[in-house]
Amino acid sequence: MTRMPRPCTHPSPHPAIVPPYLLARIATTDDPAYADAAEAARRSLMRDAPLREFRAEGELPSFMATERPARDERPAAAPGMAPQPDRRISDAEGADRLPGRLVRREGQPPSGDAAVDQAYDGLGDTFEMFARVFARDSIDDAGMPLEATVHYGDRYDNAFWDGERMVFGDGDGEVFRGFTQSISVIGHELAHGVTERTARLRYQGQSGALNEHVSDVFGALVEQYSMAQDAESATWLIGEGVFTDAVEGRAIRSLLEPGTAYDDDILGKDPQPDHFDRYIDTDEDNGGVHLNSGIPNRAFALAAVELGGFAWEHAGRVWYDVLTSGRLKPDTDFQTFANETLRAANERYGRASRESRAIAGGWSAVGIDPVAPA
Ligand SMILES: [Zn+2]
16 A cells, blocks of 8 residues: 655545645645646635535535425426436636526527536536436436536636536636536536435545546546547546646546556646555545546456447446446445446346456456455
């Protein structure tokens, strides 16, 4: 096990795309070229702090209650009709109040504001993949409206899921250029909502890293689905396009090659481990949820590449089966999750299937040998 040095960061209050250790790097730079970015990162870290105790304790604040308000104003779908999204995009106009002003509803034409329209389109692609591939009707599988707020905060360096909506900052302009440009980020945030309503993986330690992992898997799958990309030609990156050209990096994370997404003077090197032997034991980042997610991420990507074709059709299908199986406990660890993926593959495709072999092989390559429960 590797011990991380402890920068002065707080546990993340809500599943955010940029981990606190990365913001801390930017916040502490003394490079004058990044003065604005450092200040923006400091403010982003502070804004993320107030709710931290809820996530740290694994409890949900009241606004994250499972009970959903009744579906309002939404016509009941006619029998046999494919589910339709109900998107609502609001504009916080640089303030940190939610939800902000509603600026685009379902069916309305493009607003002309790039962030508004990117969020609208990204939510549409995410909805479509869950509906067409997994027959899931929105986050709660009951047609829940998809809500997002853009232009949140003053140069806010993050995007997060607050239990009700996806919230996107514009970035500081020096390191981050905004978070709606990457469809994998949008898919990642929405998948947190799906996890919250299915497996409810506790956002701490190994179960927290699995929570992050599930969001990275479905974030990557949404991007691949929207581009009709097969596993071999996919980038397997999360957040491609969110860095400015000044940053030496391709994205925030790589599922296939954890630890290689960036290597930059300001940001440092991507610290994600790619093998269970290098699991990072830390109190930071809710017990390393954005760090150790690299381990299951690589297992999934290796299995998907081994299987070839569209990753949502087999590996993704198995992961969705596991997420919705009712068998995961909130404190599920890596070994148990791996076991469940093998069980799900055996059940769907058969014990000697190439799917079961590829998934077992993916886990073995990262140091976890799955055993399907009897
Ligand atoms: Zn996340």
